[in-house]
Amino acid sequence: MDARAHADQWLAGWEARDLDRVMACYSDDVDFAASTVVTRWNRPDGRLRGKAELRRHFERGMELAPDLRFTEEAFLTNPDGYALLYRRENGNRALDVVELDQHGRAARVRAFYEQDQR
Template sequence: MSTPRPSLSAEEAEAFAREWIAAWNSGDLERILSHYDDDFEMRSPLIAERGFSSDGCLRGKAAVRPYWAVGLAARPPLHFELIGVHVGVNAIAICYRSVGRARLVVERIQFGEDAKAICAEALYRADPDGA
């Protein structure tokens, strides 16, 4: 895994989040993956729920690709609306709504020196309605 980079500015974080949302909304898996380091780590309860890894963690683009491909193929199609971006130490949190799935999500993304994501974690509301 790459070394963490210095914190992003508010402007850099906002630009990354807008492009990240646009990539997901495009449905282009390669565009989505371009934001990530080759050996990044992805954590999500949906990884375990959907049977991709019992611990909810996938490591590397090769492992994440089929998981995200399933998500992109789902109906209704994925569509995200950006709610906000929060800046932390070497990381940002993107808050967004998954339209059509009645789900609010926070995605925490840590960056390496090359401004690629080295670790990401999707966090979902605990209530069953997700609203």
């Protein structure tokens, strides 16, 4: 899967609120870091490892934001993956920097937020 197809699948999964579809975008041993990990799980390094932890994190996000929506603003690529700038339903902008593995799944993700996000 190429970077654009990966981002499209990820966005479509969130739009459909289909967590299985979203999780199919990630490698089994994904390394994910975001400030939301600090606030939701009290992990000072902001990191989650593996699909099980990430799934729990996203489930919590869906609970906190039942009207969750992402609107793409910019898509940038490099040989290893992409960066996706999007606006949330609450007006907050986020930037996800995604490194893809050899199977086209997200192996390393760093999420950045314009404003504090729960």
